[in-house]
Amino acid sequence: MARANCAFIARAVTWAARQGISQFADLGSGFPVAAEHRQAEGCGISRLDADIHATARAVNQAARVAYVDHDPEVTDHVDALLPYFGFRGVAAVRADLRDPGAILANPALRKVIDPAEPICVILGLVLHYVDAAAAREIAAGYAQRLAPGSCIVITVPRFDDPQLFNQVRSAYTPAVLHNRTREDIASFLAGLDLIRPGAKPVAGFRPGWDDALQPSGSAYVLGGIGRKPADRLRPARRLSQKSTGSQAARPARRRRTAAPLSRKTPRFMR
Numbered sequence: 356m357a358r359a360n361c362a363f364i365a366r367a368v369t370w371a372a373r374q375g376i377s378q379f380a381d382l383g384s385g386f387p388v389a390a391e392h393r394q395a396e397g398c399g400i401s402r403l404d405a406d407i408h409a410t411a412r413a414v415n416q417a418a419r420v421a422y423v424d425h426d427p428e429v430t431d432h433v434d435a436l437l438p439y440f441g442f443r444g445v446a447a448v449r450a451d452l453r454d455p456g457a458i459l460a461n462p463a464l465r466k467v468i469d470p471a472e473p474i475c476v477i478l479g480l481v482l483h484y485v486d487a488a489a490a491r492e493i494a495a496g497y498a499q500r501l502a503p504g505s506c507i508v509i510t511v512p513r514f515d516d517p518q519l520f521n522q523v524r525s526a527y528t529p530a531v532l533h534n535r536t537r538e539d540i541a542s543f544l545a546g547l548d549l550i551r552p553g554a555k556p557v558a559g560f561r562p563g564w565d566d567a568l569q570p571s572g573s574a575y576v577l578g579g580i581g582r583k584p585a586d587r588l589r590p591a592r593r594l595s596q597k598s599t600g601s602q603a604a605r606p607a608r609r610r611r612t613a614a615p616l617s618r619k620t621p622r623f624m625r
């Protein structure tokens with residue numbers, strides 16, 4: 356499940372970077388795989404050993420990333436790795452993702468991320484720690500505050516077998532786990548444009564494509580991506596454009612072009 360989740364998030368980040376998004380907030384990031392560090396130590400790395408910044412920078416060298424986690428062990432670890440990450444444009448932020456306003460105002464995050472510009476917010480395997488109403492509120496809190504053109508990537512674990520879920524829930528002591536459905540994901544992303552193939556198992560999920568693989572077992576990861584339409588927050592300007600019919604009244608959209616795809620981009624991310 357962890358590998359499938361990691362591969363999907365890499366595909367989602369690549370997709371977002373190709374849409375021109377250059378800012379990424381990985382909320383509840385967990386420990387980065389730190390491929391740069393492992394390479395420097397002479398350790399082997401596999402094709403999945405890419406952190407969000409490495410994946411995004413394979414598309415756009417200028418991509419900036421905030422790794423956010425409330426666990427000080429995680430943020431200390433990221434801090435220690437910053438020299439390997441090249442420092443610039445990567446930040447470790449110790450904060451609670453359940454407060455979207457505080458996260459987006461956090462001074463450490465603001466060093467690398469400008470909330471006035473589109474952000475790809477990643478909520479990977481974290482929204483099963485809270486009940487569905489709280490998860491909806493958290494996701495909506497980000498959706499409201501993000502600039503048009505931003506997106507939210509969500510993954511959650513899914514157990515089709517209630518008995519298996521109960522076993523996992525009782526064995527896992529650090530937090531209460533909630534089983535999630537496709538409808539949950541769609542509701543967390545309500546108000547955003549749900550990117551094809553929708554709220555689906557992450558295996559074979561390629562943003563913008565209709566096909567996703569059916570899971571082979573009863574425990575798997577579900578994912579979804581919502582994008583805030585670029586014009587949804589500009590009603591006043593749209594009105595004036597309609598009323599005048601003038602091209603000049605159109606809001607000046609900043610054009611953001613992704614850097615050409617690096618030759619080094621692993622094939623699975625293309």
Ligand SMILES: C[S@@+](CC[C@H](N)C(=O)[O-])C[C@H]1O[C@@H](n2cnc3c(N)ncnc32)[C@H](O)[C@@H]1O
Pocket residue numbers: 360361382383384385386423424425426429450451452453478479480481484
């Ligand atoms: C299962 S790991 C997910 C790691 C990674 N996002 C992934 O998709 O593989 C959950 C991480 O979320 C962090 N976390 C859980 N609740 C959090 C909260 N309220 N605020 C910030 N981080 C949180 C945990 O400390 C842990 O590092």
